[in-house]
Structure formats: C-alpha cells, structure tokens
Amino acid sequence: MTYEQFKTSYDSDQLAVGIDPADARKFYMNSSRRTIEDLIGESMLGQYFSVNFLYWLHWLILTVSLFFLCIEIKWWSLLVVPFVFLLYIIFGSRASFGNQSLRNRVKVFLTCLVVGYIWFQNLDGIRYFIYMFPFALLLLKSTYVVATNHMRALIIDNPIMYEMATEAGILRVREHISGMTYFGPNLGHQRYSK
Numbered sequence: 001m002t003y004e005q006f007k008t009s010y011d012s013d014q015l016a017v018g019i020d021p022a023d024a025r026k027f028y029m030n031s032s033r034r035t036i037e038d039l040i041g042e043s044m045l046g047q048y049f050s051v052n053f054l055y056w057l058h059w060l061i062l063t064v065s066l067f068f069l070c071i072e073i074k075w076w077s078l079l080v081v082p083f084v085f086l087l088y089i090i091f092g093s094r095a096s097f098g099n100q101s102l103r104n105r106v107k108v109f110l111t112c113l114v115v116g117y118i119w120f121q122n123l124d125g126i127r128y129f130i131y132m133f134p135f136a137l138l139l140l141k142s143t144y145v146v147a148t149n150h151m152r153a154l155i156i157d158n159p160i161m162y163e164m165a166t167e168a169g170i171l172r173v174r175e176h177i178s179g180m181t182y183f184g185p186n187l188g189h190q191r192y193s194k
Contacts (some may be wrong), residue, residue, distance in 0.1 A: 007159075015173050019170060020169065033048045062088065092140055
C-alpha cells in the first residue's frame with residue numbers, strides 16, 4: 001500500500017494503525033535523533049525529549065523511593081529491597097504489553113496515595129516509598145504510551161517515516177471494522193486521535 005492510499009484510508013477511518021510499544025520506545029531511545037531528522041525532514045526534539053525524560057525520571061524516582069525505604073526500615077532493607085526489585089521486574093516487564101492505556105496504573109497510584117496517607121502517617125520513609133514506587137511504574141508505562149503515540153503520529157503524517165516503518169516491519173495496519181481492531185497482546189491498538 002502506498003502512502004497516499006494509506007493516508008486516504010486512514011483519514012476516512014477505514015484503517016487502524018498499530019505500533020509495537022517496545023519498538024517505538026527503542027526507536028526513540030536508541031536511534032540518533034539528528035540522523036532521523038535529516039532523513040524525514042522534520043524536527044523530533046520534543047518527541048525524543050519527552051520519551052527520554054520520562055524514562056530517566058522513572059529511574060530517578062525509583063532510586064529515591066528505595067532510598068526512603070532503606071532509611072526507614074534500616075537493616076530490614078536487606079530483605080525487602082530484593083523483593084521490591086522482583087516486583088519492579090514483574091510489573092515493569094508488563095509495561096509494554098496490552099492496551100497502551102494508563103488507566104489501571106493511575107488507579108493503583110491513587111490507591112497507594114490513599115493507603116500511604118491513612119496507614120503510614122508516622123512512617124515517612126515507607127509512606128514516600130508507597131507514593132513513589134507506583135509513580136515510577138506509572139512513568140515507565142507512560143514512556144511506552146508516549147513513544148507509541150508519537151511514532152504513530154509521525155508515521156501517519158510523514159511519508160518517509162511511513163516507508164521506513166513499513167520496511168522495518170514496525171507498522172501494523174488493519175482494516176477498521178465496526179469500531180474495534182485487535183492487534184494482539186503485544187501491540188498497541190489505540191487509534192491516534194488528532
């Protein structure tokens with residue numbers, strides 16, 4: 001399918017465009033921004049900055065949350081921190097799967113805010129950890145969501161990027177049937193809203 005056919009079908013709501021979130025984040029984290037900008041002929045500074053900023057901010061907040069936890073529970077942190085890393089690996093590895101929506105992560109974060117406020121008022125370190133750990137996971141998921149939406153918009157609006165994504169096998173295009181399109185568990189399937 002040529003870019004013109006793709007764009008016409010997409011604009012008339014006949015196609016849904018899916019991007020693998022892991023590929024999208026990898027694109028923004030590992031490729032040279034200047035090289036891509038030279039190839040496609042438009043600036044991507046904001047897109048690169050937002051994805052990289054969210055990614056590194058999530059690591060900073062995760063580190064600070066572990067610092068607060070270690071200060072509060074002292075030597076017990078030798079037992080608790082490995083468990084926390086296990087939780088991080090489990091939930092962090094699921095960040096690129098499924099629907100690229102932040103709804104569930106926001107619910108968990110808000111629940112942790114309430115739980116931390118109600119039950120841990122006298123234990124500041126634990127309360128800060130309960131606030132910051134789910135926020136770090138929310139930022140990690142946001143990295144994938146933002147990268148997927150930026151890449152989808154770039155592919156839809158730029159014919160050179162469309163050709164590059166098609167050749168690389170990143171782009172998943174499906175016929176839009178009765179308002180629903182399913183791409184599979186690992187592919188984002190939300191339509192980019194203009």
